Amino acid sequence: MSDSRPVRTRYAPSPTGDPHVGNIRSALFSWAYARSQGGQFILRIEDTDRNRLVETSTDAIMESLRWLGIDWDEGPEVGGPHEPYFQSQRLPLYQRAASQLIEAGRAYRCFCTAERLEQMRAAQAAAKQPPGYDGLCRQLSAEESEARSKAEPFVVRFAMRREGQTVLNDLVRGQVVFENKLQDDFVMLKSDGYPTYHLGVVVDDTEMEITNAIRGDEWISSAPKHIQLYEALGWTPPVWAHLPLILGPDHKKLSKRSGDTALLDYRTNGYLPAAMINFLAFLGWSLDDHTSILSIEELKQHFDLSRVVANPAVFDIDRLNFLNGHYIRAMGDAEWVETIATWCESGLPASVPRPVDRPVIEQAAPLLKERIARLDEIAPMVAFLFGEEAPEYAPEAILERVPEREVAIRVLETAAERLGAVPDAEWDVARIEAVIRGLEEPLGLKLRKFVPALYVAEMGRAQGIPLFDSLVLLGRERSLRRLRTAIRKLG
Numbered sequence: 001m002s003d004s005r006p007v008r009t010r011y012a013p014s015p016t017g018d019p020h021v022g023n024i025r026s027a028l029f030s031w032a033y034a035r036s037q038g039g040q041f042i043l044r045i046e047d048t049d050r051n052r053l054v055e056t057s058t059d060a061i062m063e064s065l066r067w068l069g070i071d072w073d074e075g076p077e078v079g080g081p082h083e084p085y086f087q088s089q090r091l092p093l094y095q096r097a098a099s100q101l102i103e104a105g106r107a108y109r110c111f112c113t114a115e116r117l118e119q120m121r122a123a124q125a126a127a128k129q130p131p132g133y134d135g136l137c138r139q140l141s142a143e144e145s146e147a148r149s150k151a152e153p154f155v156v157r158f159a160m161r162r163e164g165q166t167v168l169n170d171l172v173r174g175q176v177v178f179e180n181k182l183q184d185d186f187v188m189l190k191s192d193g194y195p196t197y198h199l200g201v202v203v204d205d206t207e208m209e210i211t212n213a214i215r216g217d218e219w220i221s222s223a224p225k226h227i228q229l230y231e232a233l234g235w236t237p238p239v240w241a242h243l244p245l246i247l248g249p250d251h252k253k254l255s256k257r258s259g260d261t262a263l264l265d266y267r268t269n270g271y272l273p274a275a276m277i278n279f280l281a282f283l284g285w286s287l288d289d290h291t292s293i294l295s296i297e298e299l300k301q302h303f304d305l306s307r308v309v310a311n312p313a314v315f316d317i318d319r320l321n322f323l324n325g326h327y328i329r330a331m332g333d334a335e336w337v338e339t340i341a342t343w344c345e346s347g348l349p350a351s352v353p354r355p356v357d358r359p360v361i362e363q364a365a366p367l368l369k370e371r372i373a374r375l376d377e378i379a380p381m382v383a384f385l386f387g388e389e390a391p392e393y394a395p396e397a398i399l400e401r402v403p404e405r406e407v408a409i410r411v412l413e414t415a416a417e418r419l420g421a422v423p424d425a426e427w428d429v430a431r432i433e434a435v436i437r438g439l440e441e442p443l444g445l446k447l448r449k450f451v452p453a454l455y456v457a458e459m460g461r462a463q464g465i466p467l468f469d470s471l472v473l474l475g476r477e478r479s480l481r482r483l484r485t486a487i488r489k490l491g
């Protein structure tokens with residue numbers, strides 16, 4: 001936007017744990033913007049906080065992106081002209097920038113010990129002053145600083161301008177003004193020689209020729225630090241876009257309970273990547289004022305930062321479930337059967353022989369498609385089709401639905417008797433339906449009052465795919481046997 005360089009965006013996660021929904025939304029927007037502009041998307045691992053490093057995170061980050069189909073043009077595994085893409089392997093670049101700033105008088109070595117900083121903080125708190133470095137080492141002469149650096153550990157702090165204001169022109173937030181007197185001489189290089197986030201991100205966004213830095217709103221307070229760093233280094237900053245916060249349905253900060261779990265948990269829980277992308281895309285962005293279903297291809301084509309809003313987005317799991325159901329129903333038959341097979345292989349109890357019986361899956365497929373929102377519902381729903389008896393259940397499962405034991409027994413006995421009178425050759429949906437509906441009268445009960453007992457007897461659970469079709473899939477003999485088993489359990 002600010003210049004005519006080809007668009008280059010990046011996702012720059014810190015490998016401090018499995019990436020969550022919010023992190024991946026940043027990745028998605030950065031990627032979609034690069035794609036819509038015919039630009040490039042870079043993955044850079046910001047692994048400079050050695051204390052918070054979690055070894056498996058980088059794999060989880062890449063796996064999350066791959067699952068969603070977010071491909072990177074440069075970064076781990078694919079390489080690129082700005083290698084390496086791990087900050088821990090780029091330390092000389094940051095050290096060079098730090099030296100440049102020290103020489104220019106815009107940064108200084110700080111030799112303050114942890115104890116001194118602690119005392120300073122306590123004193124500030126006691127005096128009700130805002131916390132921040134008091135600038136003691138900013139006064140050191142170049143000679144003294146140089147001499148002490150040979151013998152003492154130190155960090156490098158950036159000398160913030162304290163007068164006036166720092167102005168951020170954000171693509172989402174518009175103009176944001178920061179008072180410099182509230183700023184602090186932050187640490188940019190730690191005593192272990194690793195940069196902090198602030199120095200790392202400025203050096204790398206520059207060196208990697210990032211044109212648009214798209215990141216979560218939680219980073220906006222870092223913007224004045226970055227802007228001043230760019231000024232001091234004489235570099236051109238990227239155009240920033242701070243993405244709106246994601247709130248839970250209660251309009252409070254998204255928590256683990258309201259959906260902020262690891263992205264890959266959504267895969268485990270049976271969400272489709274297309275649904276997840278569609279869902280994430282609308283957390284802070286919209287195509288227009290009516291479109292709610294959007295494919296990945298459409299997103300790549302039409303995503304635009306100008307339609308990202310500043311107001312917080314609300315994470316609504318019902319919406320995700322709706323979208324997932326939509327994409328399930330949009331699947332072709334063959335793909336659907338494959339999907340069921342996959343989830344059955346992993347989800348059915350070990351007692352079901354593997355590979356799981358294909359014809360059974362094929363028969364159940366059309367019945368399942370309309371009834372589930374998540375793929376992890378598949379195995380529990382079809383488990384009853386495998387094996388002679390229904391999956392194990394306690395008699396209470398029936399009595400919770402049909403509370404009187406005698407009534408429940410009478411339901412099951414009458415059903416067994418009437419269904420038993422249907423010859424094998426006539427065992428079809430229409431006939432079974434007629435028989436079961438016909439039970440209302442002798443039982444003196446509405447269908448919905450007694451049918452759960454039949455569900456539990458046949459399926460081991462009080463709801464599932466339609467009962468009449470299920471009995472056809474089970475066949476006459478198994479269906480009747482399961483009714484007798486249930487009667488025995490209750491009796």
Ligand code: GLU
Binds near residue numbers: 012
């Ligand atoms: N490493 C930061 C993070 O973990 C990156 C923030 C940014 O995109 O600048 O979120």
